[in-house]
Amino acid sequence: MAPIAIFLSLLPTCALSGKRPNILFLMTDSMDGRVIDPQATQAQAVELPFLRDFLSSEGTNFVRTYVNSPQCVPSRTSMCTGRRTDQIQTWSNEKGLAASLDGTLDDGCVSFYGKDQCASWAKQQNYSETIFTGLAKLGYGVNLYGKIDIGAAIMNDKKVRATTAALGWHTGPNLQIVTRSADIRRPTKQRPLELTKENVDHVHPEDWQTVERCQEWIQKLPPAEQNAEPFFLYCSLDIPHPAFKTNATWLAKVKEDKIELPQWPQGFPQSWHPYDSYMSISKHVEEMNYTTEEIMKVRKTYYAMCAEADYLLNRVWLSLTAKGYGLNNTFLVYVSDHGEMNMEHRQIWKNSMYEASTRVPFAIAGPGVAKGHRVTQLTSLVDVLPTLLDMGQETNWDRHVGLAGKSVLQLAGATSFAPAQFVVTPQEPRAIFAQYHSNMANTGSYMVRKGPWKYISFGHTLAAFSPKVYTPLLLNVDEDPSELQNLAAQRGQIVEQLEAELRMLLDPSEIDSRAKREDFHIYKRFFGSLCQDELRKKLKANYQGFDDGDFEKLQKWAKEISATLPPEGSPTTFVV
Numbered sequence: 001m002a003p004i005a006i007f008l009s010l011l012p013t014c015a016l017s018g019k020r021p022n023i024l025f026l027m028t029d030s031m032d033g034r035v036i037d038p039q040a041t042q043a044q045a046v047e048l049p050f051l052r053d054f055l056s057s058e059g060t061n062f063v064r065t066y067v068n069s070p071q072c073v074p075s076r077t078s079m080c081t082g083r084r085t086d087q088i089q090t091w092s093n094e095k096g097l098a099a100s101l102d103g104t105l106d107d108g109c110v111s112f113y114g115k116d117q118c119a120s121w122a123k124q125q126n127y128s129e130t131i132f133t134g135l136a137k138l139g140y141g142v143n144l145y146g147k148i149d150i151g152a153a154i155m156n157d158k159k160v161r162a163t164t165a166a167l168g169w170h171t172g173p174n175l176q177i178v179t180r181s182a183d184i185r186r187p188t189k190q191r192p193l194e195l196t197k198e199n200v201d202h203v204h205p206e207d208w209q210t211v212e213r214c215q216e217w218i219q220k221l222p223p224a225e226q227n228a229e230p231f232f233l234y235c236s237l238d239i240p241h242p243a244f245k246t247n248a249t250w251l252a253k254v255k256e257d258k259i260e261l262p263q264w265p266q267g268f269p270q271s272w273h274p275y276d277s278y279m280s281i282s283k284h285v286e287e288m289n290y291t292t293e294e295i296m297k298v299r300k301t302y303y304a305m306c307a308e309a310d311y312l313l314n315r316v317w318l319s320l321t322a323k324g325y326g327l328n329n330t331f332l333v334y335v336s337d338h339g340e341m342n343m344e345h346r347q348i349w350k351n352s353m354y355e356a357s358t359r360v361p362f363a364i365a366g367p368g369v370a371k372g373h374r375v376t377q378l379t380s381l382v383d384v385l386p387t388l389l390d391m392g393q394e395t396n397w398d399r400h401v402g403l404a405g406k407s408v409l410q411l412a413g414a415t416s417f418a419p420a421q422f423v424v425t426p427q428e429p430r431a432i433f434a435q436y437h438s439n440m441a442n443t444g445s446y447m448v449r450k451g452p453w454k455y456i457s458f459g460h461t462l463a464a465f466s467p468k469v470y471t472p473l474l475l476n477v478d479e480d481p482s483e484l485q486n487l488a489a490q491r492g493q494i495v496e497q498l499e500a501e502l503r504m505l506l507d508p509s510e511i512d513s514r515a516k517r518e519d520f521h522i523y524k525r526f527f528g529s530l531c532q533d534e535l536r537k538k539l540k541a542n543y544q545g546f547d548d549g550d551f552e553k554l555q556k557w558a559k560e561i562s563a564t565l566p567p568e569g570s571p572t573t574f575v576v
């Protein structure tokens with residue numbers, strides 16, 4: 001008898017209870033994480049009975065979770081592979097994962113860039129798994145509905161039942177992205193108020209279809225006790241991504257008197273950090289004539305969209321519980337790819353390292369997960385992949401190499417199957433990182449969050465971004481949640497420590513230079529052979545008010561960056 005007893009005692013306890021739990025993975029686009037933190041002021045602005053109230057009371061809410069890169073494709077590819085942006089080199093929305101793990105090139109990539117370029121990118125993109133392949137390996141039926149946006153030939157993957165509603169590759173060559181470091185200070189977007197409407201029923205009609213498809217899929221499930229194959233159901237919406245469009249039903253969920261008027265730093269644009277002023281101009285929030293009413297109109301419309309997102313995702317959960325599935329057999333996970341500035345810091349969209357843009361929802365509920373638990377340890381979207389594997393009772397962690405994050409299941413009080421090096425513990429002095437190399441930002445930026453601190457530094461490749469001008473920021477997020485006081489000059493030692501943390505992980509200059517050179521490479525290939533008139537016409541269509549001075553700037557930029565390219569034939573030469 002003795003050997004059997006020893007054998008049993010080696011098994012993880014949950015494995016004895018039978019099959020792996022199901023996972024319902026709910027996702028939104030552009031949800032400011034503070035809106036689902038019950039203690040944040042932003043949460044007071046709108047009723048969210050499901051995404052905030054239900055998940056906070058029935059599950060564990062990781063209220064200090066950050067993105068790895070605040071834009072759809074860089075953020076989602078990073079979350080889905082568990083790797084940092086620089087590791088997988090998905091710098092912007094024009095470049096996802098060029099191939100699947102078995103080497104199948106992504107059709108979207110090939111249609112925009114051709115086979116040779118995609119094959120060359122695929123070779124440099126160092127990843128060894130995705131959330132979807134990892135869970136399929138553990139025996140999950142993987143079903144994807146709605147926005148995916150990672151490329152990786154996901155639509156061809158037979159193990160992954162992606163639907164026609166699921167989006168694969170995002171987009172192709174984009175003039176605003178590839179010329180960002182030319183520092184052309186012109187609006188590239190519509191004014192916020194031109195994007196704002198209060199009489200529109202469906203800001204993203206496809207979201208309603210995504211929810212219906214998820215519900216139809218759930219309808220076909222066998223009763224919970226008869227279901228042999230654990231499922232991973234991914235339902236992913238566009239909302240509350242701008243435009244800011246809503247109607248009276250959703251506006252009725254907003255508490256206007258609880259919406260704060262954001263403070264904008266004085267002295268725009270002359271005394272602003274040049275990175276921030278570029279971003280506000282690019283986002284077309286540079287005009288000086290904003291009234292309080294106009295700012296509040298945009299803000300309340302955004303919160304109303306959050307209410308619609310809440311309603312939609314709650315419908316998916318209700319369909320599942322109607323079939324007899326519940327938190328006893330299914331993990332419920334909610335995340336967003338990035339936040340929304342919603343007029344803070346004279347900005348809309350995301351792209352920046354401020355809280356509204358980088359802080360995201362991350363809440364889980366399900367078997368063993370503590371109820372009503374609010375976790376303030378720093379967490380990141382790179383933690384999502386190891387957490388999902390842990391929910392799937394992965395025991396063979398040796399096969400997961402190069403992961404940038406760790407499982408948070410233990411923080412949520414649930415049984416973890418991961419060895420110590422893959423587990424986030426409550427007290428560890430954890431540092432969290434983000435980076436951004438895409439449009440509406442003229443140069444690369446990096447964020448280190450640790451304790452109360454947020455350190456933001458910038459890429460210095462090209463003369464325009466000299467370290468004397470593009471100086472770092474140090475913010476105390478706990479004491480200064482509006483992020484208006486730059487303490488970098490006073491707290492030099494903290495700056496040094498956080499800069500050292502960043503450099504232990506990556507080489508910020510090398511990565512900034514690499515991303516800018518790749519931009520220029522795409523620029524040359526797709527726009528470089530245009531005759532001057534045609535090029536000017538395209539530039540005018542992308543940069544409102546583009547003039548001769550801007551054109552001169554662009555030519556100087558092209559000359560300067562050409563000189564930084566490696567010689568032909570060197571190993572880092574990009575394939576054309």
Ligand SMILES: *[C@@H]1O[C@H](CO)[C@@H](O)[C@H](O)[C@H]1NC(C)=O
Nearest residue numbers: 200201202247248249250308
């Ligand atoms: C607002 O739109 C929703 C769908 O998003 C619809 O169900 C509702 O009836 C609309 N409300 C009004 C007042 O038109």
Ligand SMILES: *[C@@H]1O[C@H](CO)[C@@H](O)[C@H](O)[C@H]1NC(C)=O
Nearest residue numbers: 191193287288289290291294
């Ligand atoms: C500000 O001025 C511009 C240019 O005159 C105008 O088009 C815009 O509607 C005004 N209001 C806001 C909020 O931008």
Ligand SMILES: *[C@@H]1O[C@H](CO)[C@@H](O)[C@H](O)[C@H]1NC(C)=O
Nearest residue numbers: 321323324325326327328329
């Ligand atoms: C699991 O939870 C669901 C929904 O609450 C419930 O209907 C079902 O009976 C529960 N199953 C078990 C085995 O407890």
Ligand SMILES: *[C@@H]1O[C@H](CO)[C@@H](O)[C@H](O)[C@H]1NC(C)=O
Nearest residue numbers: 087123124126127401402403
């Ligand atoms: C790819 O990632 C693995 C795991 O992190 C690492 O060991 C390896 O050096 C990386 N390869 C390249 C080419 O970057």
